[in-house]
Amino acid sequence: MALTKSVSLLLSIIIISALLQNTIIPTYENNNCDCYQEDEKPIATWKWNRYFNYTEIVDFLRTLKENYSDLVELFSIGKSYENRSIWALRLTNRDYDESVNKTTVVLIGGHHGREYISIMVPLYVAYQLLANYNVDENVTRLLDYMEIYIIPVLNPDGYMEALYHNPWHRKNTRPIDEDGDGLYDEDCPEDINGDGIIGLIYNNETGMWEVEGFDNDNDSKINEDWVGGVDLNRNYNFSWGYEWGASSNPSDPTYHGPYPFSEPETQAFRDFIIHEIIEKEKNVTFAISYHSGIEAILYPWGYTGQTPPDNDTFISLGKIIEKYTGYPLIQANQLYPVSGEWGDWLYGLFGIISFTVEVFVNYTEKAKLYTEVEKYINGTPYIDINITAYFNPIGSLISKIGRKNYLAVKNLALLFVPKIEEILENKSVIVIFGYPIPISVLVDFTLPFISAILFATIVFIILKKRIERRY
Numbered sequence: 001m002a003l004t005k006s007v008s009l010l011l012s013i014i015i016i017s018a019l020l021q022n023t024i025i026p027t028y029e030n031n032n033c034d035c036y037q038e039d040e041k042p043i044a045t046w047k048w049n050r051y052f053n054y055t056e057i058v059d060f061l062r063t064l065k066e067n068y069s070d071l072v073e074l075f076s077i078g079k080s081y082e083n084r085s086i087w088a089l090r091l092t093n094r095d096y097d098e099s100v101n102k103t104t105v106v107l108i109g110g111h112h113g114r115e116y117i118s119i120m121v122p123l124y125v126a127y128q129l130l131a132n133y134n135v136d137e138n139v140t141r142l143l144d145y146m147e148i149y150i151i152p153v154l155n156p157d158g159y160m161e162a163l164y165h166n167p168w169h170r171k172n173t174r175p176i177d178e179d180g181d182g183l184y185d186e187d188c189p190e191d192i193n194g195d196g197i198i199g200l201i202y203n204n205e206t207g208m209w210e211v212e213g214f215d216n217d218n219d220s221k222i223n224e225d226w227v228g229g230v231d232l233n234r235n236y237n238f239s240w241g242y243e244w245g246a247s248s249n250p251s252d253p254t255y256h257g258p259y260p261f262s263e264p265e266t267q268a269f270r271d272f273i274i275h276e277i278i279e280k281e282k283n284v285t286f287a288i289s290y291h292s293g294i295e296a297i298l299y300p301w302g303y304t305g306q307t308p309p310d311n312d313t314f315i316s317l318g319k320i321i322e323k324y325t326g327y328p329l330i331q332a333n334q335l336y337p338v339s340g341e342w343g344d345w346l347y348g349l350f351g352i353i354s355f356t357v358e359v360f361v362n363y364t365e366k367a368k369l370y371t372e373v374e375k376y377i378n379g380t381p382y383i384d385i386n387i388t389a390y391f392n393p394i395g396s397l398i399s400k401i402g403r404k405n406y407l408a409v410k411n412l413a414l415l416f417v418p419k420i421e422e423i424l425e426n427k428s429v430i431v432i433f434g435y436p437i438p439i440s441v442l443v444d445f446t447l448p449f450i451s452a453i454l455f456a457t458i459v460f461i462i463l464k465k466r467i468e469r470r471y
């Protein structure tokens, strides 16, 4: 009899002490780790001090998937004109995919070939989110309660063309015979004076500044037929083809293509949005497209100066990006009119809050366009403008630009996931005999169990007393 009593008491004590002492918060406790230098961990071979070419980007994305397999999905949204896959990451804690109503963010880079930094920024954001999961409680919260799609390079062909051939290249590489001589892409710019830069030279006949180059096909015209192409950021089918925001001339940098979504790259993005976002009824909280050539945060509309219906939202969210990046927030149309543009399309057709973030300009290179000409090639005025440097920082500054844009995305996204206190309420668990059990389960099962034992013990004692009295 005495033994049974002690066992009941012991059980109660074990369970109650577990309840009181072993309450733990596995994921969301404040982690005061020895924080690493952002560039050193954990993919040591990938340094943020240079631009990855397309092959390296693909390797990098695969490395992310291998190192963070629980958090990364990697898939192709389609092919470029030259048959390169256009890759997308989906970052989220997939353990919660079914149980949690997730919000969504979409980031994209590399619409324009020569804007290399616009590709490195989303790659950097992806890397930091993954590296900080279970390190920074806010990032853990983001990837648990949100899915972040990242398409680092929409225009891989244009990027490779700019990296290895013509640093002025902006559009995709669909061949176009601009001068109508039956030959395609036969006369591109070159560095004729060998100073390592393809600058601008003055054309005495036309009175125009032109990109440096030879007459490759002896037709007495210089650079008349570049590789490609269509400006992908003028090829979306919202306000497409307006002459004040794009060009119908295939030679122009803002050529909008023969019809909306004429290009495989914009088709791939369109299909991604329709099949992955709209049909699956995702709740996209914001989207960002990265560019360079100026520093600014642009929001719709681009095709008109009218304010968008969600003007207040654009301003309040845009101010957060502004706070972390220092870029000024302006309506796209105030910079210059654009038509058939990415953000107008996403917002105009689907109501998605879309920002175009212009992450970098080199003011020194830009200033060369406005200062007096001091250099000449064979007597012809020459501006040694370094167009790559104009659009892209030197390698050692990539992580600095990446970092402030990462912080902007992180802090903006945090508005759209549950707060830590809300999560803790649902997530608190206690450990009993090494097994984590949510408090909610314990409330359901353990307390009645303890009550039953206590009740049984009391009944037992009363019965025992009665029996003792009887004898």
Ligand SMILES: [Ca+2]
Residues within 6 Å of the ligand: 177, 178, 179, 180, 181, 182, 183, 184, 185, 186, 225
């Ligand atoms: Ca031609």
Ligand SMILES: [Ca+2]
Residues within 6 Å of the ligand: 175, 176, 177, 178, 184, 185, 186, 225, 226, 227, 228, 229
């Ligand atoms: Ca061409």
Ligand SMILES: [Ca+2]
Residues within 6 Å of the ligand: 190, 191, 192, 193, 194, 195, 196, 197, 198, 199, 212
């Ligand atoms: Ca040159």
Ligand SMILES: [Ca+2]
Residues within 6 Å of the ligand: 187, 214, 215, 216, 217, 218, 219, 220, 221, 222, 223, 224
């Ligand atoms: Ca020529």
Ligand SMILES: [Zn+2]
Residues within 6 Å of the ligand: 111, 112, 115, 291, 292, 293
């Ligand atoms: Zn651009």
